[in-house]
Each structure stands twice: as C-alpha cells, then as structure tokens.
Amino acid sequence: MSRPLKRGKACMNCRFLKIKCDGQKPICGPCRKHPKDDECEYSDGQARSRTKALEDTVARLEARLHELEHPEDPTPAVHDPYMQYSPPPQLTRSSSYASSSSFRSHSPYSPPSSPSSFGSSPLGIFDSRGSAMTPESNTSSVDFGTVHGRDLLLQTFLRHASGVGFFLDTKRFMQSLTERSMRPSSALLNAVYMWGAHLSADPREERFKYQALQCAATDLKPAHPQSFLHTIQAEVLLSQYFFRNGNFLEARAHTATAVALALGGGLHRIRSLRHPDVPVIGITEANEEGVHLRAPADAIEEGERINGFWAVFMLQSNLAVALLPAAHDVSGVFEPGGMQVDTPWPLEMDDYKQGLLTSDIHGDSTVRNYLSQPGPSSYQERPSIMAMNARACLLLHRAVYLHGQWTPNVAHSLSTAFDAVELRINTLRSQLPDLAQLDSRSAVRTILLTRSLLNSATIKLHSLYTESSAAARQHCLAAARDMFYFGDTNLQGLGYVNAIMGTLWLTACSVFIAELKRMREDARPAHAPSEEKEIYASLQDGLAALSAFARESLLMRHQLTKAHEAMSGL
Template sequence: MSLGVCKVLKPFSVHLRFLKTKCDGVKPVCGPCRMHPKDDDCEYSDGPGRSRTKVLEDTVSRLEARLHELENPDDTTPSVTLHDPYRSYHDSQQLSKSPPSLLIPETHPYSPLSPFSPTSTSSSLPSGRPWRSFSALDTKTESGGSSGSSSSPQRQYTSSPFLGTDEPGFITIQTLLDKFLPHCLEFGFFLNPNRFREATLLPLSFGHPSRPSPAVLSAVYLWGVHLSHSEPLLLQEHSFMTRALQHAATDLLGAHPDVILHTLQAEVLLAYYLLRIGRFLEAKCHTANAVSLALAAGFHKIRSTNLYAPLAIGLSSDTPISLHPPRDVIEEGERINGFWAVLMLHKYITIALEPPMSVCGTLEAPGIQIDTPWPLDISHYSEGLLYPDVRGNSTVRNFLLNSVETGNQGHSTTALNVKAAILFHRSAQLAGQWTPNMQTREFYAYTAAFQSINRVIETFRTTLPPLAQLDVKHPGTRALLLIHALTDAATIKLHINFSYADSSSKQHCLTAARNMVTFGGLNIQEVGYMNPIMGTLWVAACHVFIDEISRVRSLANAWPPNTEGSEDELMERLRSGMAALSALSDESSLTKYQLTKVQEAFSAI
C-alpha cells in the first residue's frame, strides 16, 4: 500500500503550524483528510511523476545552494560561467596605452591561453612582445621535412607549440616567407613582395603599424605552412588556419593604418586556401567578404575619369571616415592590383563552385561600373610605369566590346590574366543561359552575344605570348600557362552546348582541349604550384575527350584507327589531362575531387 502525505491544520496557542498525521493509504482521499477537510488534494508517492511537495522541496534546495554560492563567491565554483567574447579586445585596448613590458612580463613569456584557442580574439593592436618572446617554434622547426599533403584527412593536428605568442619565431617566419613568396602570385597575392618581406621581418611587435597587419601576416604564415612539406609545421596547420580566420574577422576593429588593404589581401588568400583544401562554403564566404570590402573602399573607381566622391567606410564621432590617399605609386599599384585580384577570385569561385545556370557577375551588375585601369605587374609600379596620365573608364565593358586595347595599358602579364578570367567567366555565363526552346527574339540576342564573345576570344588569343621555349621554373611561365588555359577553356565553355550537332563547334572544343593538355610542350610535373582553378580548366578539357571518345565508339568505324582524331589519340590526350589532374590533386582536395568525377565519367562510357 502506498502512503500519502497528509497535512492537517490545527490551532496551537496564537500561532498556526502544520502537523503531520499518519496516512491510512485509502484513495482517493485518506481517512485523516476526510476527518479534517483541506483545500489541497492528497499526494501519493506512487504517482506517475514527482509530487508537488517534492518539486517544492527540490526548488527550495536549489535556491538555498544558489544563495550560498552568491554569498560566498570565493569558496564555490559557479554553476554557470559567462564568457565575454570581446574581453581580449577591450583588454588590449587598455593595455596598448601602457608600456609594452606590461603586456607580457619578461618573467612570463607565455600566457595561459594559446593564441590559437577559439576563444582568443586579439585584434590588430600592438602586443608589445619583443622578438625574443617568439622563439618557441624555432627549436622544433626546420625549413625542410618530410613531404605530406596538408589536406590529408589522416593528419592529426596538435595544439600550437608557440603557446601564448602572437606569431612564430623569427627563424620560422623567414622559412614561411621563403616557402610562400616565390609562389604567391598563384594564390592572389597583390602586395609588393619585397616591401612586404622587409616590413614583416622588422624587429617590431605583432600588429605594429610599421609591419603588415596581423590578418595578412597570419594568412601568409598559413600558406607558408601549407606549402612547407615540413611535418612539424604541417601538424600545426589547423592552428595557423584558426588564427588567420580570427584575425581576418577582427582586424577591422583595430587601428592599423593599412587595415583595409591588408584585410582585403587576407580575405583573398584565405579564399584561395579554403578552395584548395575543399572547404567550399567558407571559400565563397571569404570571396564575398573580399568583394564587399573592395567595393566599399572604392577600389573599382581608382583613377576614374568620372567624378567620384570617395565612399565613407565608417563614422567616428559622427564624422565620416574615408580611405586615406595612397602614400606612393607602389601603394596605389597595390590597390589597383588588389581590385583585379578580387575580380579574378570572384570569377574563379563562381565557375568552380556554382552550377552553370547560376554563374553570375556580381562585380559587373547594373549600377557597378569598373573604371580602375588595367593592372601592371607588381614590380612595374616601383619602376615608375604607372604614369600620371593613366585613367580608367568602363574598363571591362570596353574590353568586351572592342577586345583590342590602345595605349600602354592592358598588356602586362597580370592584365592578360585578368582578361582571360573575364572571358572564361563570360563564356560560362553565356553557356548557362542557353536553352534549345528559346523564343525568336531571345535566340537572336543570344546569337549576337555568342558571336561577339567568340570574336573577342579569338582576337585576344592572337595577343598572347607563346608558351614554347619558356623556362619551366620561371613564375611568369606559370602565369602564361594559366592565361592560355583560361582562354582555351573559354572557347570550350562557349561552344560545348553546340558541339554535338555543329562540326565547327566540335572542332573548336577539340582544338582548345588539345592545347590545354599539351601544355605548350612544357613538362607539367616541373611547373610547380598552380592556381587552384587549373583543376577546373583541365576537367573541362577531359570532358571534351570523354564525350568525343563516346561518340567515336558509337560510330564504330567512322574514323580509321591510329590517325588524328582516332580513339587512341583521344585516349592519349585524356590520359595527359588526367595525369595533370593527378599531379595537382596531391595537395589539393578540390582537384582530387574533380579527378574522381572525371574518372567516374570515363568509366560510364
């Protein structure tokens, strides 16, 4: 029998109190309760849930414990600990006003919190740490090391060995710069490399205004680790990435004099890195950040012939803040090249990651007119080749309409790269708009656009330097190889929809695909690191060969064997393309995925 709890109210002197009486267990109302009626119902311990009395008792116990906790904060551990995500930033604001020695005492070179911890939110304000506090990595890091893919899923990342410091040691920084800067143009680096290196190696604190901003430094260190092939460094790659992402998100809160340009560079580097390792959504996010920042800073209107009021990028005490004028022609060149680097990144990301019907031109949307003149190669600015009379007006629009540039602008390797990217993107955009059931007016409009862009591509092709007899190790060779591949891929994108029914379009596609996999006679294994978009370009060429092999097999004896255009010749070209993809996929998750898709398409025919 289950017993209930009976509470009978009885008088006692001049006070009232509860007297507990023994329950006889009779349901629904026990005997004592029938004798002394009350407002509350009887409560039994065998009910489906906790009784009201038990709930009240638990509540009282919890409140008493909380009261004790509040009254004795030093003797208890709080049951709920709140975290201020901006505490590090506010602390650094206060500490930046004090002497550097107050930030990191010499007797305690390491703080208890790793800078690579997700809770670290240090900004671009100076930390005050001298170089001798950054040496924790130097004793453990070598410039070389065993090779290994930085994107390998088997890699076990560990915590940062330079616990509590803002950046690795001086020797390690030199190593990371040596690993990254020779290949930096392939990954969207638009700052002057010599000036960047000199400023990075200054014996000043992390975040000092004379050094590059923490965001761009962290992004460069990340790339240096990624390209290092040093196992001790590669084990820290995830920590370096976390640090770079944190600074890219928070540096705009700081007061570094180059925070806009350097944050833009960091966003571009992170987007290429995330694309390379296969984190596509994050790559698109950082690309969008770069596009927004470039437009907000007015980098699309540099040296515009049109009247243009500088945009306000912020407010301080209700006073608009605008980007300061460039200090010299080198910094102006960095801004020009920075805008075009963002435009190329946007076009690459769009084509590589968006379906054909979704390929768009955000930077060329209605209302956005690009007036910035074509870029020079970054070294040319220090040689004084950006003449004072150079101006820009509807730069991209005029190129697509006229295709041939006048004057001295638009012929640098960097400008050719930008133009090839524009043509590739425009062809992909046009291909995505094609449908076989177009209305008559739409068909004529599409035909006119098709013929126009095809004419621009063929004219542009005649201006390109040949690939033959180039030094395979020279950085300019990689750039020209990319430019030729982009131009050929533009032809494929433009004609692929009609290659099944139109022999001329089919021949355009085959010729372009053959050009892409012969590499101008260069040994692709010796070229070195290449822009991550190369995998997408080679995939387009491989699909041309797969489609043609399938067509040849369906026609059986339509072509004689062992001649140009035979299945053997097409197979040889396809193997060349897949070999190039395989070489690039060793350290790129994106290309590895693309190679798998090509293999699946080939096995299906």
C-alpha cells in the same frame, strides 16, 4: 514541495528572466514548458556553455583591444580558454595517395624541416592572440625569434605568392616585418605562415589557420595605414586556401568579405572619370565627419590597391564558375549588368615603380568597354601578365554566363555577344608569350592558368553546337588539347597551381570523354582507330595532370574522381 536551488544552480535562461528554476537536466521545467530562443544551459558543469564561450571571447577581444590601444605596455601572459575545450582539428590527407612529403621532394620550393623549438614572436603576433601555441601543447611550434625559423615559411610562401592571390609589393611587405609602425596585420601574417606551412607539409598548418581565422574578424584598424589592404589580402589568402582544400562554403564566405571590403573602399573606382569622390567608410564619433580611405602614399601603394581589386575580381569570378550549380547563376557583382568597374587594368609592380601608370591615365567602364568595344581597350597595347590573367577570368566568366542564357529561341539574339567574346578570346590568346620566353616559374604558372581559362571559355562557347556541328567539336577538341600542352615545362616542378585548374582540366577531360562516347556510339565506321587512340591519349594526359596535384589538393582529388566516374561508360 521541492527545496529551493542553491545560488548559481539555476539555468541561464531562468537566471536572466528571474523566474524559479527546478534545476532539471538537461532541460528544466520552465524551459520545457515555454521553449526559449536560447537553449537551456547551466554554468556549473564541466563543459563550457555557449554563454561562457561568448564571455570568454569578449574578454579575449577586450584584452586584444587594450593591447592595440597601448602598444607600449609589455605583453602579458594570456591564458587561452579555448585550449582545454576545443583545440583546432588536425589536417588529414587521403591515404589512397602517396605521402605529401614524398611528392614534395620533386618540388624545388619545399624547404628543409624547420626546428621545433618554441619562442615568443619578435613580430608580437603569437604572444597574446597566439596563446593556443603554448609550450605545453603537443603540437610543434616554430621559433620566430630566429631568422631561420621565421624565413623558412615566408620563403616558401613568397615563391608561390602570386599564384594564391598575393597582390602586395613583396619588397615592401618584407620590409614592414621589421618596422613596428608598419607591421602587417596578425591575420595577414598568420595567413602567410599558414600557406607556407601548407606548401611545405609543415604540421603547424592547422595552428596558423586557427590564428588567421581568429584575427581576421578583428584586424581592420583604421589607424593602421595599410590595415584595409591587409585585411583584404588576408581574406583572399584564406579563400584561396579553403577553395584548394575543398571547403567551398568557407571559400565563398571569405570571398564575399573581400568583395564587400573592396567595393566599400572604392577600389573598383580608382582613377574613375565618373566617380572621382572617395567613398565614406565610416563616421567619427567626435564631430560626425565622414572617414575616407586616405589617398595612396605613392605609386607602389596605388598599384597595390589596383592589383588588390583585380585579385578580388578574379577570385570572385573563378569561384562563381567553379562552384555555382547552374551556369545562369554566375552573373556576379562585377558583371557588366552589375557594379561598374572603372579601375584601370593591373600592371606588374615594377611597372608602377617605373611610373608607367602616368597621371593622365583614368578609368571608365573598364569591364564593359573591354567586352563591347573592338580594338585596343585600354592604355596597354600589350597588357601585363596580370592583366591578361584578369581578362581571361572575365572572358570565361562571360562565356559561362552566355552559355547559361542560351536557348534555341534566343540563339540569334545572343550571336553578337558570342562573336564578341570569341573575338576577345582569340585576340588575347595571340598576345600570350611563349612559355620558353618566360624567366620565372611565377610567370609560367600565370600564363598556363591564363591559357587554360581561355581554352575553357572556347569550350563553353562552342559546346552549345557540338551535337550538330563537326566544326564546333573540333574547336572544343583543339582547346582541350592545348590545355595539356606544357612545352618543356616540368609541371610538378612548378610546385603549385591555382585550384581553379582542377575545374578547367576537368572541363577538358569531359570534352575527350564525350567525343570518345560519341565515336563508339556512332554506327558508321567513319573514324579511324588512330583518331580514337589520339583522343584517348589526350585524355590520359589530362588525368595525369590531375593526378599530379591530387595528392595535395582535395579539390583536385575531387575533380580526378569525377573524371574517372565519367569514364565509366567508355
């Protein structure tokens, strides 16, 4: 007869069910005979069990909740139970390319190396939640107690902020860093520092990502006047980051969260004529009354909400185009057949400050009307740069959707929709400013992206007819060539381009490759050698653009590899 186990030596399942455990490892007799949903785990080993991990997480969140409820209490020294078990992984870059630091030396945005001394954060975000960054850690840490240490990453991020989906007012965001009551959420600050570290090849990048992910799940605090927008902003930054680095599942997950928050808070119905009521986002326990997102305090805050919605809209559209496996799958929640969007088109922040969004401006089926109604579609005779970008995202998304719906049997019925989208593409292209007229690199990046989105939309529409129409092939070639026309702009000097550019550039390269293959397979000597040489030169321009950013973006590297694979038959 087996001897009874000592107290605490039974597995977690048997202890919970209060049944006799024989203590056999790795799986005890009762768990082997009657498998449970939970694995057979013991709490007496060196490795931390899943139950213990959950208990540690609950304890950490309870401590954080107490900290939020009692901000006047001094911050305690908190031990991070994760440190001895699973430190965040370190980022690795492909050795087949030049080092990140050597490439970034060409960028005017990369700051000098920051000091690696450790100090507590004056913003209070790395003292308890950031306990993974302890002095005993082998990784370097930043001294947020100095202006120099704090600003290095912020300055790097802000120079590229608009390109990664940052929609908050920059000046107000910077002011909030010094005001305790308006302090940005921990998830947002860590996401900002994560991007700053990523863009400057700072080794702290993985630590900031680790903290941002930890905080993102618990930072939505209704009591904070900007908590709602800050949470959406953090999710957008995380999604853009994961997309750029080839983590597609994570990118889509954070995008889905941002979309859910935007819709739940009614950001798609700002100034709506049809739905003037503010949606309920919760119910109070005391009197069971509905909780609403409070009205914006001023024009700037309303502008942040409008721009925040369109940032989420563009993110969702771009990821659908880039990541979904089939063109007919891209119809998303913001498509005309889905959720109705009434929010006005976005403006620049200075436009909101100057009162250009007057009280008489309202929204009504913004997306549907833009696609279906000819002529000016909104109060903006000349749309803002951000509105142009949003419309270009919409048009590419729509072109890809129509491309997926096309079959020979429905070609005639879809012709009206094709013509409407093409008209919108050409109209918007004619409104784009010349790159030489732009006075900031941020604007240059946005217009380059907008133009590439429009050119990709043109390619998607006309590629249906390239087998039978020489005119369609010329439309595709012209759009592909225009994608790599940068004027006097130093492409590498931009420092950063949106990750979707890799997908767009690959689309253009595919046009050149397909045309070269068609020429070489055509038995008729109807093509002059100079024409083939010109197309090949355009293809090399595309490969050079992808190569310029492949060193730093895994997604770009992936697209470059796909382009080279497609060239194998040439």
